[in-house]
Amino acid sequence: MSEERAMEYRVDVSGGEVSGAIAMGPGARATVNNVGARGEAGPLLDRLERLLGEHAADLPEAAQAGRDVEDVRRELEQAEPDRSRILDALKRLSVRAAEVSVIVEVVSQIRALFP
Template sequence: MTNEETPMDSRYGVHISGGEVSGPIAVGPHSRATVNNLGGTSPGEAARLLDRLERLLAEHESDVTEPARARRDVADVRQEIEQADPDRSRVMDALKRLSARAAEVSVIVEVVGQIRELFA
């Protein structure tokens, strides 16, 4: 069977296993993957999302693993974004822990993802 005869899904399929994927992926003819980094993180936007995250943690505390530590992770992120030069890896580590602790609460995971996008 030549490449021309191979079904589309087997020629252009993507198989990813293990770890995390972060970044654009494009598959197939004429595909494009684009990343637009629009400058620095907006402290105001991050603070607004962290406020929302704190409210959601309070509302869903019984569904969050280690809620006190989850609140501490939020405080760590808030403290870091207030720095003149925030340490992206510290922020991402805290957000990763938050995602794991709140995995059962999709609205919290969604807000964590929005914060993560600010630092990507």
């Protein structure tokens, strides 16, 4: 490929932030798989469910907190999980479990997987 032709397909990023895949050129495809976050979230969600069960008496909205965890799990099962939906459920969960620091800590660890 000539240098002139190669320049047609060049991508320069200077400053700012690129978040996602970039594809250029004929037949180019870009795919982003955030499997790491899903894989890491599973054990944390398991721990979170155990903690919710152990501290249910301390949580005025324990049932709703459990539904928030299920919302996160269901979203992570989607082909393209919606980060906003996940973060919204985690925010609700943080509010519902604010009195139990160990639960809030695990919620924070999960939230960190979705920057």
